[in-house]
Amino acid sequence: AQTVTQSQPEMSVQEAETVTLSCTYDTSENNYYLFWYKQPPSRQMILVIRQEAYKQQNATENRFSVNFQKAAKSFSLKISDSQLGDTAMYFCATGTASKLTFGTGTRLQVTL
């Protein structure tokens, strides 16, 4: 069984600033992946970034990067140069064999 915990229900950041969203997980699997998804008010789920658990190098996608601490089972998302369009719910997920377990999400508000 897998569990994902996002301890920050809501966060706020000013435009152009940097924000970090926390995620911890628990899994008994050795080979698993981690994902961050974004759900804007339109409700569409959009993949933001993925991390292979066997890779030590942190994944990066433009302004989005992760801090993956495997021993601590931590997978935080850093958003740099925040933009108004980043306002959304962010979900952390972990999975194996194509089944994902999602956290309860963090609502991020980007303000002027």
Add this chain to the structure above:
Amino acid sequence: SQTIHQWPATLVQPVGSPLSLECTVEGTSNPNLYWYRQAAGRGLQLLFYSVGIGQISSEVPQNLSASRPQDRQFILSSKKLLLSDSGFYLCAWSVVGGNQPQHFGDGTRLSIL
């Protein structure tokens, strides 16, 4: 490129009525298919997943069922809706094999009156 279509976008149904939500995927073959429910302000709960035609795995006991009559078609059904079936339903697909990301449809908002 691959696309996923889910309909209807919004549905209002009375308690006790039947339900049929449809999801189709284009541009790929033999995808894994998923149905999730998202309650208001909550994360996603996996309801069903399918690794092939006629192969359905249920994750939680409930009032709903799923079917996969064709390779790229996934249907969520109920014979009699309950108030607790209200929510936002999302269909998703992924490539078979390995730990691949899932790609989501636009969702269906289901309200039970």
